[in-house]
Amino acid sequence: MQSYEPVIGLEVHAQLKTKSKAFCKCTIKFGNDSNTNVCPVCLGMPGTLPVLNKNLVEFILKIGLFTNCSIRENSIFARKNYFYPDLPKGYQISQYEEPICENGFVEIDSDENSKKKIGITRIHMEEDAGKSIHDLDYDTLVDINRCGVPLIEIVSEPELHSSKEAYLYLQKIKQIVTYLGICDGNMEEGSLRCDANISVRKIGDKKLGTKTEIKNMNSFRNVERALEYEIKRQIESLQNGEKIIQQTLLWNANLNVALPMRSKEEAHDYRYFPDPDLVPVVVDKNWIDSIKSNLVEYPTNRRDRFILEYFLPKYDADILTSEKEIADYFEDVLKNLKTKSKESFKSASNWIMTEVLRVIADKKISIDIFSIPSKYIAELLNLIDEKILSGKLAKDVFEEMLISKKSPNQIVEEKSLKQISNTDEIEKIVDEIIFNPKNKSQVEKYKSGNEKVIAYFVGETMKASKGKANPQIVNEILKKKLIS
DSSP, rough: OOTTEEEEEEEEEOOOOOSBBSSOOOOOOOOOOOOOOOOTTTTTTTTTOOOHHHHHHHHHHHHHTTOOOOSSEEEEEEEEEOOOOOOOOOOEEOSSSOOOOEEEEEEEEEEEEEEEEEEEEEEEEEEEEEEEEEOOOOOOEEEEETTTTTEEEEEEEEOOOSSSHHHHHHHHHHHHHHTTTSOOOOTTTSEEEEEEEEEEEEEEOOOOOEEEEEEEEEEEHHHHHHHHHHHHHHHHHHHHOOOOOOEEEEEETTTTTTEEEEOOOGGGGGGEOOOOOOEEOOOHHHHHHHHHHHHOHHHHHHHHHHHHHHOOOOOHHHHHTTTHHHHHHHHHHTTTSSSSSSHHHHHHHHIIIIIIIIHHHHHHHHGGOOOOOOHHHHHHHHHHHHTTSSHHHHHHHHHHHHHHHOOOHHHHHHHHHBBOOOOHHHHHHHHHHHHHGGHHHHHHHHTTGGGGGHHHHHHHHHHHHHTTTHHHHHHHHHHHHOOO
């Protein structure tokens, strides 16, 4: 296995979040009844003419600029001809010889301390085909709703050399399209789809081996598993003296195998030719400059800024910038902090990563619909910083915020949860515990040098104060009283 090098290229299809289809006014809403999001244009009726959705162009310009691509001033659409039952026109509108974006790249973190540049051959516009549904009676049902849904196809250079690198690249593409707000990145629902071209060669060889293509990978984990399977299969075939057949394979996630589907097509099999019904797409400098001026901050740049500006560990910064909405939420919290310091930034990071993201994961929701506004998290952190709440009480207040939707200050007032920092009041509680006969043996243990016993007294004091006593003051008073 170590004598061979995998060579992988990914073709990623991203379904765009436009309101209507690529060449007609039909909605792209997911989940509508079958064959209801249709019109004569997407059904391919004779005499109909497609009209390009301007948002499709704007979205592809955004990702083209984000991925360092050259933008073609004039690009054309082509007809990709093939017969599928769910393709009523008999062709798919796509781009071939003159794609709108080409020769770009993205960077992935190949390990903890280094980055690897992965080339992007092209990004082009196209429409989706329909969906064939195979039922238990071996009938095939066709749903045309998806026909004409706007897609972009992102084609990488064959510069990925392991399933892990492919996984990281795919994660980066998902992060980019979701940051830009042009795709929701949901592989399970098919809005982000990936086909992989794989070949293997002896290490040191420059010539590429015969490639196969794997389809039907509907999760990031399945992409990784399918690639690992096919790499191993190809290497074992070559070691056994067999030839690799160029073919398209379908990944079966239940059996963990890639099964042959058909021989691999070449470009000439699709008989590409310019679409006579669509004029060239002309993109001038003013349009590009307008798009560029409104682009969001690149996720890797934002991560690096979080490390430098907020003194966060890389681990924290990676998590907090994994999604644009989470990064926005974090920065909104920081804006409302009274004390802005390295410690307060780290405290905000900890609360979001542990408490906020825990709730989001448990409820399977996005942070956009998380019930606690960022200003309330900042208010909670301010109460901790001002010693009004202990960490334990703050977590109780957080749970109450989830239920009541009230602000931390309101909850603290209503439930009288303010932390006790009055030394006289805490001393009274401590005295009752130290001089309680049942605790005599624990006192003796401490005085004999077993300082770990202090944890017992802290716990008893916190219990007696219903968690309200300031832990730092509790520790100070206990040490003073237990020695005397």
